[in-house]
Amino acid sequence: MSAPLLEVEDLAVEFLTDHGWVRVVDGVSFSVGAGETLGLVGESGSGKTVTSLSVMQLIPRPPGRIAGGSIRFEGRELLGLSDQELEALRGEAIAMVFQESMTSLNPAFTIGDQIGEVVRRHRGVSRREARVRALEVLELVQIPDPEARIDAYPHEFSGGMRQRAAIAMALACDPKLLIADEPTTALDVTVQAQVLDLLRSLQQRLGMGILFVTHNLGVVADLCDRVTVMYAGRMVETANVFDLFESPQHPYTEGLLQAMPQLGERGKRLAAIPGTPPMPWQMPDGCRFHPRCPYAEAACAEQDVKLDDLGEGRSTRCRRHAELKLEGAE
Amino acid sequence: MPAFILQRLLALVPLLFIVSLLVFSLVLLIPGDPAYMLAGENATPEEIAEIRADMGLDDPVLLQYARWTAGVLRGDLGTSLFSDQPVLEVLLERLPVTLSLAFAAILVSLLVSIPAGVIAGTRPGSLADRLVTLGASTGLAIPNFWLGLMLILVFAIWNGWLPATGYVPLTEHPGAWLRHILLPAITLGLSAAAILTRQLRGAMIDVMNQDYIRTARAKGLAWRGVVLKHGLKNAAIPMVTILGLQANYLLGGTVIVEQIFGMPGLGQLAVASVFTRDLPMIQGVVIMAVFVAVFVNLLVDISYGYFNPKVRPR
Incomplete structure (x- = not known):
């Protein structure tokens, strides 16, 4: 082990x-x-x-x-x-992903901003570099068309997409x-x-x-x-x-x-x-x-x-x- | 966004129509006849009748309304019955005084309520929270005419630090403007500050318990950043609504505060016009107040889109 x-x-x-x-x-x-x-x-x-x-x-x-x-x-x-x-x-x-992606993402900021924020916090990079990284991780979690979605707000995402975005946020700093x-x-x-x-x-x-x-x-x-x-x-x-x-x-x-x-156990209590x-x-x-x-x-x-x-x-x-x-x- | 603003402006048309009806009907509703007032105490009935005819008060009401509305639409609000000055000219002379007073009062209320609300709302139950809540309750309980008089007493009469009355336009002398506007702005802004503080405190307590605050902390953001970025922007949404309502109350409050501090603004004009039954002037003040209120509400609606992306027009 x-x-x-x-x-x-x-x-x-x-x-x-x-x-x-x-x-x-x-x-x-x-x-x-x-x-x-x-x-x-x-x-x-x-x-x-x-x-x-x-x-x-x-x-x-x-x-x-x-x-x-x-x-x-x-x-x-x-x-x-x-x-x-x-x-x-x-x-x-150590990063964390929570249960309710609707409430665990901040409704007032874009997905890209919220991902970029953690990169800027820990890597001390510029907004532009953080955005590049945000695009990378959005791609990593298979969000289709990340270029277009990065500036969307959480309420514009479906539940599954929001949870992917939350995972992307958690993975942003490896x-x-x-x-x-x-x-x-x-x-x-x-x-x-x-x-x-x-x-x-x-x-x-x-x-x-x-x-x-x-x-x-x-x-x-x-x-x-x-x-x-x-x-x-x-x-x-x-x-x-x-x-x-x-x-x-x-x-x-x-x-x-x-x-x-x-x-295969239908009917059984x-x-x-x-x-x-x-x-x-x-x-x-x-x-x-x-x-x-x-x-x-x-x-x-x-x-x-x-x-x-x-x-x-x-x-x-x-x-x-x-x-x-x-x-x-x- | 421009489409959104245009849409809001179009929605104003029916509102302004109703307002025009109300304002015009002031002529019919106000007790007393302006012709009597103008003619003086010893006028004969013939003299009064002549004045009435001159003013068009004998015409059918609908005709009077049509004539008045047509004038308003052309920017002609009539002439003052007493000074013979065009009403619009007087209003535009007075408007900056009232606007700068209201604006300064809002500024005072925000400068007080944002720090106080954030401090109290992030530490509910703490000593700081209790002090803020006590302060807000006190602020709500103090009538602003009394506060104004006390401020004059302490800062103008006893200590002579600030002038007790008067007004200097900002464009003329910014320093003197500030010295003249400070006490009235505090007087007017204090109750709004108290209401906004309570509102922000409540919103902040609610927001700081949200999951996204925990997420922000899980990202390693420092407490301050979490509060000021993730907390405040969300807590500001209900506060903006209250601020819009308060802005309208503040305009009403200028009537009293301008009297106390001897400021030549719209509020003082309104009081003077009511006493002299200067109807065109009263109508003008009301219309101006409606325009300001409508404009403030438009600003509030637009700012919603900034704070709350869910209501942003697409």
């Missing part, structure tokens, strides 16, 4: 709510190697987006704060860096790490497939690491090398994508896999995980998944479950994983 580009260790993030400081991300560790794609998977509210924003230290402060852990990029600790040092990294070495937070969720399925294809081919050409945040296991199977599954602010399982799909080691992962619609995820201020004792877990025993509710290292980059947070035979997906 390649040397880790990004290493997150024991990350804890808290938000100030009516219930006091609430820990929404707790003890999350993962790494992304150069040229590797790590999927960060979980339901809404599992803490995956907060985790991804924490890497860039873009969680809103207040009410959020990073309460502990370590985030290292190329071996350099990012927590505790000054604003200036962080700003020098953002958009340059980042080593791309953090993509549900970049295809808001798109039509066909457009979604195009954007995923684009990301895959761009990664092959540019060799960047990708941290891909999604709730969609289908997308994970399509794009990712390894997967970290999060539940209720904690990581419950990490594995490479084939192992995870073939033999999940955590009942939650199994539930997610069962809940995936499969072709989709399996759903019963219940809802807990609120961050009323986390259950013991294993956080036990109230919804079909395999839960009395002991699951009592003692806190540690992350169990299974070797070969696999780990799980289930005390019964050895005895359970969990079902994968084809």
Whole structure:
């Protein structure tokens, strides 16, 4: 495996709510190697987006704060860096693509201006040079007729085109790490497939690491090398994508896999995980998944479950994983 | 853009028609008869009738309206009943005073509201925000005639730093113009500043929570650049609307402020004309005010296109 580009260790993030400081991300560790794609998977509210924003230290402060852990990029600790040092990294070495391209692009400026801006910020080039670079990346993300489209405003683009433009903006300074937070969720399925294809081919050409945040296991199977599954602010399982799909080691992962619609199974009811995820201020004792877990025993509710290292980059947070035979997906 | 402006101007035709009807009907609606006023206290009924006939007040209303409109379209707003000067000449003499007062007041309001609104709106709940909000509420609560008198008292009478009354045209002596316009502009601009500050604060809070602000930060832009470029341009959209409305209020406010500071502008003329029942002059002032208001709204509409590309005409 390649040397880790990004290493997150024991990350804890808290938000100030009516219930006091609430820990929404707790003890999350993962790494992304150069040229590797790590999927960060979980339901809404599992803490995956907060985790991804924490890497860039873009969680809103207040009410959020990073309460502990370590985030290292190329071996350099990012927590505790000054604003200036962080700003020098953002958009340059680490870039981000967000979910809603309609709202994440500024409606008041042209696409070209918004792409050029990041180039001028980090490369210190003139407006004209920045525009040349903007044209290059628009071409890279396969926007047809970039010369004509560069002066368009976001509302003049379709959803898929806007997301391509957002990706172009992220790639403008050749980042080593791309953090993509549900970049295809808001798109039509066909457009979604195009954007995923684009990301895959761009990664092959540019060799960047990708941290891909999604709730969609289908997308994970399509794009990712390894997967970290999060539940209720904690990581419950990490594995490479084939192992995870073939033999999940955590009942939650199994539930997610069962809940995936499969072709050729018409008429069959989709399996759903019963219940809802807990609120961050009323986390259950013991294993956080036990109230919804079909395999839960009395002991699951009592003692806190540690992350169990299974070797070969696999780990799980289930005390019964050895005895359970969990079902994968084809 | 020229097509857009032309379209806006064409849309003014029906508006101006309605305005002309209203302005003309002032003659019919205002209590009292200008002929009585002109003739003086001891006039005989015959003298009054003669004046009425001279002024065409005995003709059918439609004929009077047609005659008046035809005159207005040719730029002839009639002559003052008292000074015998052409109304248009008097208006054009007074207009620069009022315009420079209103313009300076808008400038004051922007110079106050933009920094105050940005500071408060980017740090809601902070001490600075509370102070700004308190200041804006105070600014709204202070009546401008009282503020004007206080400013005169402090800066003109007690300290003698600035003149209490009068006006010097900008073209004559810019320094003296500034010294004369400063206190009236602050007086007139303060409530607009308060309203604009509150508006910008609210818009800024909203905008700074938008996803594109996070995107801008993810690009590595410094906080200042994020606020001043990505935040302010979007927050300016609702502010421009309010500014347009305020500009119209400011024109109304000049009536009082010009009285207080003894400035020979349209507002003072309006008051004087009402007291003397100088109808052609009143009509002229109203028409001039309508033109200014319409022009201001046109400017607002055009500036929308700059701030908000979605409404830009194609």
